[in-house]
Amino acid sequence: MNAPNKSGWKPSAPISGDTESPTFTGNRALMLEEPLIFEIGHTETTGVDLPESQADAPSRLGGLERTDTIGLPGLSEPECVRHYTRLSRQNYAIDLGLFPLGSCTMKHNPRLNEKVARMSGFADVHPLQPVDTVRGALEVINELAFWLIELTGMHGVAMSPKAGAHGELCGILCIRAALEARGDARKVVLVPESAHGTNPATAAFAGYEVEDIPATAEGRVDLEKLKARLGPDVAAVMITNPNTCGLFERDMKEISDAVHAAGGFVYCDGANFNAIVGKVRPGDLGVDAMHINLHKTFSTPHGGGGPGSGPVVLSEALSPYGPLPFTARDRDGVVHLVEEENAAEYDHTKAFGRMTAFHGQMGMFTRALAYILSHGADGLAQVAEDAVLNANYILRSLEDLLHAPFGESGPCMHEALFGDQGFAEGLSTLDLAKALIDEGYHPMTMYFPLVVHGAMLIEPTETESKAGLDEFIGALRSVAERAKAGDESLKAAPYFAPRRRLDETQAARKPILAWEGELAPGGAAARSEVGGQ
Amino acid sequence: MRYLPLTDADRGEMLAKVGASSIDDLFVDVPEHARLKGPIEGLPMHASEMAVERHMRALSKKNLAAGDAPFFLGAGAYRHHVPASVDHIIQRGEFLTAYTPYQPEIAQGTLQMLFEFQTQVARLYGCAVANASMYDGSTACWEAIAMAGRIARGKRKKVVLSGALHPHYAEVVRTMAKFTEDEIADALPTLQGSPDLDGLIGRIDEDTSCVVVQYPDILGRLSDLEKISEAAHAKGALVIAVNLEPVALGAVKSPGEMGADIVVGEGQALGVGLQFGGPYLGLFAVRDPKHVRMMPGRLCGETQDAEGKRGFVLTLSTREQHIRREKATSNICTNSGLCALAFNVHMSLLGEKGLRQLAAENHRLACLAADKLAAVPGVTVLNDSFFNEFTLMIGQDARKVVRTLADDGILAGVSLGRLYPGNDALAEGLLVTLTETTSEEDIDTLCAALKEVLA
Numbered sequence: 010m011n012a013p014n015k016s017g018w019k020p021s022a023p024i025s026g027d028t029e030s031p032t033f034t035g036n037r038a039l040m041l042e043e044p045l046i047f048e049i050g051h052t053e054t055t056g057v058d059l060p061e062s063q064a065d066a067p068s069r070l071g072g073l074e075r076t077d078t079i080g081l082p083g084l085s086e087p088e089c090v091r092h093y094t095r096l097s098r099q100n101y102a103i104d105l106g107l108f109p110l111g112s113c114t115m116k117h118n119p120r121l122n123e124k125v126a127r128m129s130g131f132a133d134v135h136p137l138q139p140v141d142t143v144r145g146a147l148e149v150i151n152e153l154a155f156w157l158i159e160l161t162g163m164h165g166v167a168m169s170p171k172a173g174a175h176g177e178l179c180g181i182l183c184i185r186a187a188l189e190a191r192g193d194a195r196k197v198v199l200v201p202e203s204a205h206g207t208n209p210a211t212a213a214f215a216g217y218e219v220e221d222i223p224a225t226a227e228g229r230v231d232l233e234k235l236k237a238r239l240g241p242d243v244a245a246v247m248i249t250n251p252n253t254c255g256l257f258e259r260d261m262k263e264i265s266d267a268v269h270a271a272g273g274f275v276y277c278d279g280a281n282f283n284a285i286v287g288k289v290r291p292g293d294l295g296v297d298a299m300h301i302n303l304h305k306t307f308s309t310p311h312g313g314g315g316p317g318s319g320p321v322v323l324s325e326a327l328s329p330y331g332p333l334p335f336t337a338r339d340r341d342g343v344v345h346l347v348e349e350e351n352a353a354e355y356d357h358t359k360a361f362g363r364m365t366a367f368h369g370q371m372g373m374f375t376r377a378l379a380y381i382l383s384h385g386a387d388g389l390a391q392v393a394e395d396a397v398l399n400a401n402y403i404l405r406s407l408e409d410l411l412h413a414p415f416g417e418s419g420p421c422m423h424e425a426l427f428g429d430q431g432f433a434e435g436l437s438t439l440d441l442a443k444a445l446i447d448e449g450y451h452p453m454t455m456y457f458p459l460v461v462h463g464a465m466l467i468e469p470t471e472t473e474s475k476a477g478l479d480e481f482i483g484a485l486r487s488v489a490e491r492a493k494a495g496d497e498s499l500k501a502a503p504y505f506a507p508r509r510r511l512d513e514t515q516a517a518r519k520p521i522l523a524w525e526g527e528l529a530p531g532g533a534a535a536r537s538e539v540g541g542q
Numbered sequence: 543m544r545y546l547p548l549t550d551a552d553r554g555e556m557l558a559k560v561g562a563s564s565i566d567d568l569f570v571d572v573p574e575h576a577r578l579k580g581p582i583e584g585l586p587m588h589a590s591e592m593a594v595e596r597h598m599r600a601l602s603k604k605n606l607a608a609g610d611a612p613f614f615l616g617a618g619a620y621r622h623h624v625p626a627s628v629d630h631i632i633q634r635g636e637f638l639t640a641y642t643p644y645q646p647e648i649a650q651g652t653l654q655m656l657f658e659f660q661t662q663v664a665r666l667y668g669c670a671v672a673n674a675s676m677y678d679g680s681t682a683c684w685e686a687i688a689m690a691g692r693i694a695r696g697k698r699k700k701v702v703l704s705g706a707l708h709p710h711y712a713e714v715v716r717t718m719a720k721f722t723e724d725e726i727a728d729a730l731p732t733l734q735g736s737p738d739l740d741g742l743i744g745r746i747d748e749d750t751s752c753v754v755v756q757y758p759d760i761l762g763r764l765s766d767l768e769k770i771s772e773a774a775h776a777k778g779a780l781v782i783a784v785n786l787e788p789v790a791l792g793a794v795k796s797p798g799e800m801g802a803d804i805v806v807g808e809g810q811a812l813g814v815g816l817q818f819g820g821p822y823l824g825l826f827a828v829r830d831p832k833h834v835r836m837m838p839g840r841l842c843g844e845t846q847d848a849e850g851k852r853g854f855v856l857t858l859s860t861r862e863q864h865i866r867r868e869k870a871t872s873n874i875c876t877n878s879g880l881c882a883l884a885f886n887v888h889m890s891l892l893g894e895k896g897l898r899q900l901a902a903e904n905h906r907l908a909c910l911a912a913d914k915l916a917a918v919p920g921v922t923v924l925n926d927s928f929f930n931e932f933t934l935m936i937g938q939d940a941r942k943v944v945r946t947l948a949d950d951g952i953l954a955g956v957s958l959g960r961l962y963p964g965n966d967a968l969a970e971g972l973l974v975t976l977t978e979t980t981s982e983e984d985i986d987t988l989c990a991a992l993k994e995v996l997a
Contacts, residue, residue, distance in 0.1 A: 047658070057899075057900070059900055061899065069909060069925070072766075077795075089891050090627050096655060097631075098636060099648070100652055104638075108641065129610070130603055131817070132817055134608060137619070138948070143818065159582055172875065182721060209867040213869070215721055219868040259572070289576050290578065310638045313655075315821075315878045315879045316878045332717065349963055362717025365681055367710065367819025368820065375598065383589055384588050385585065385588035391543060397569070398557065398565060401560040420560070420567065473547065475549075475555070508647045508853040509647065511853045513845065
């Protein structure tokens with residue numbers, strides 16, 4: 010449909026990666042192979058200039074001097090920079106293109122955030138400095154806490170959780186603490202089948218039995234069945250809203266009311282808060298606790314798997330139990346940081362404890378605050394609107410070709426969900442995903458949620474242009490048509506990535522989790538040995 | 543709005559395509575009563591890059607940066623010199639803005655880095671296998687205890703904490719144990735030159751799943767973990783060693799070598815920086831490879847692609863929440879990937895030689911400072927042994943002294959009163975840390991200031 014490739018050029022190289030024109034190095038021009046540091050570095054090489062150790066230096070190590078060879082290779086600075094630069098080029102990233110991972114929310118990471126986080130007053134302060142020397146850092150925490158409370162319509166926020174799953178745990182522990190405080194030993198947490206795996210894992214980690222909540226045919230929580238299950242043994246219901254089918258749980262308030270009437274609490278997984286920020290406040294829907302992934306909604310970088318940051322906003326009923334350090338509003342509406350020492354002063358003596366050393370992910374707070382201030386109240390609502398518009402545009406541009414199981418359930422929110430119905434025999438979602446890699450895209454979230462066969466969950470986010478979406482839609486239509494037509498070549502895709510399909514079975518059967526070789530001090534393995542591996 | 547590419551014309555076209563007359567049509571499933579009618583009142587509107595930067599800089603300037611003062615704080619967060627290339631590399635968009643490597647064909651950069659990182663950590667700790675990182679040291683410490691419980695199959699419910707475990711770490715353990723109903727046997731640190739190993743060993747019994755020992759400990763002292771390991775193993779308990787300062791392991795024996803079964807710690811000291819406490823880097827390793835399948839967190843493993851080329855993937859994920867859900871070994875999902883990269887790059891620059899030199903320089907300065915401080919009237923050095931951190935007894939409320947010195951622009955250390963609020967017996971202790979970033983002039987400045995305050 011669209012012509013993204015405006016020059017009209019088509020690759021003419023054979024798509025099987027066979028040895029049509031082998032190179033000596035194993036490299037293919039800008040596609041560069043790179044050995045491990047253990048294969049290029051030496052224990053006697055260092056890229057840092059430090060004083061030579063003195064043989065007669067005093068030692069007060071209690072007779073525990075390390076005498077073994079540790080086996081850590083060093084690189085000079087040029088070798089080091091080159092090693093990692095070459096490695097970096099084997100990664101896909103949001104800086105390179107659309108990254109449509111549903112529920113993972115890969116949006117543009119503004120570089121102002123990076124600049125701000127590196128200001129010495131934030132990057133170079135110790136968590137245990139005297140309070141008078143870190144007033145600005147505490148203000149950042151309070152200012153961000155204020156925004157999170159306002160944007161969610163909640164009462165307090167525990168800022169310390171280190172990532173989303175840690176925030177979930179924090180919220181569930183607040184619920185457990187509140188229940189125990191009233192002598193109520195409930196045992197069950199209800200979780201929808203479509204939930205992120207962290208939800209049931211968190212509830213189990215906090216000592217609860219997990220039961221599934223059934224969904225309706227249109228992809229939402231079945232309110233009547235949920236109501237029927239509620240009772241004196243149910244501690245909490247964990248709901249993701251918008252849910253992982255990309256739909257808003259329109260009965261959320263009724264669900265909350267029913268759960269509260271039965272004496273339980275409502276946990277909301279806030280992974281998808283980016284769809285509704287500035288448009289709806291979870292507090293208005295009866296939510297008691299919700300974590301916010303700062304790396305999703307508020308653009309802090311994912312960094313190849315973290316760090317995250319998962320502040321948890323809490324209702325008035327749960328706020329007293331929030332762990333220390335805690336951020337709450339006093340009677341005058343001013344937000345304060347509460348720690349062990351001033352807990353009594355701020356009437357916060359019921360805290361369930363501490364989830365981590367220190368104050369949480371300060372380096373993420375500065376980034377998230379810069380993002381929030383950049384958008385403001387108006388811009389954040391626009392973020393949600395554009396994210397939802399982009400997702401609906403994808404849903405409606407593909408539903409004639411790809412099976413959209415909940416396409417009839419109304420508009421989607423921030424992500425569009427498809428299934429593999431109609432693919433030719435033998436071809437799967439995985440094949441389509443790998444073919445997308447050859448088209449220059451990161452695949453969508455695959456096989457999640459579990460309730461849809463061969464699920465493909467696509468989240469474009471608000472930071473994609475219409476032209477960018479059109480190109481992506483064109484690529485996806487092309488690979489979907491090939492999957493439906495039974496194009497067997499998909500099975501071996503990707504052809505053009507740094508690696509062809511990797512053998513995950515072998516990796517799990519005989520795990521090799523560390524490099525096992527011996528390093529020679531002066532000249533370990535030569536480059537020529539490793540180039541062609 | 544500079545971060546939003548859609549134009550109003552685009553929005554109009556796209557709404558037409560999806561069959562909506564306005565954006566509100568797409569929010570139709572949100573109940574009317576809950577739909578906000580406009581920007582939330584009382585909040586600021588969008589702001590330019592320059593305005594935001596100005597605001598943040600003003601907040602930043604209200605803090606006293608460690609680099610702007612003689613600085614002696616440690617206690618689980620260490621200030622080391624981070625080579626410029628580390629920060630350059632972690633800011634490359636291909637690393638910074640990548641997701642968890644679920645599509646290995648286009649994530650070999652992150653995966654190979656993790657494989658290198660795991661190997662570095664395992665070797666540093668004297669262990670067989672390390673994972674791809676945890677949130678931080680304190681959460682890794684709890685996860686190690688939970689893992690020891692799994693290995694004991696829930697039959698042993700007692701966890702023995704060394705009195706010299708960082709109090710925040712101990713508090714995280716106590717908090718989590720309230721919910722898992724593990725019995726925590728803890729204690730306060732004893733103010734002696736050497737850790738009370740006999741006391742610790744005496745608390746281990748047949749119901750103990752693990753003993754948790756910090757090395758070097760919260761007062762800076764070094765324990766011979768071999769003695770603890772022998773005693774614990776004789777009772778069938780595991781030893782969890784907790785290391786908060788990885789640079790120390792360039793000078794002192796690794797916990798794995800001394801028989802620790804699970805070694806966890808904080809990796810922040812290498813590459814990551816202080817950052818007011820986070821994000822940091824949880825390190826997690828096991829000495830015996832048979833325990834790998836009990837580990838929490840992600841693991842990166844080597845394999846081959848369809849053409850026989852070496853490559854790396856996340857593996858053994860049947861331990862993890864996205865596969866096992868409520869039966870997972872942990873609920874952890876996101877870890878500290880970018881901090882692991884910073885650690886990996888810093889360690890690759892140092893290499894074994896650099897790490898040993900760095901450790902030696904830290905220790906040299908600490909010895910020098912200990913001698914000079916011991917000469918200040920009213921000050922004694924508590925430790926018989928230390929690496930780059932030791933405890934001074936100053937005969938006065940150390941917390942007040944630290945505040946007084948901060949007013950003079952000296953960040954003198956961490957008072958034990960800060961770490962153990964309300965504990966009078968520890969109030970006169972001051973934990974002082976030296977790294978290669980401390981100059982000899984800084985040491986003299988501290989000595990002179992202490993002399994004046996204590997006089």
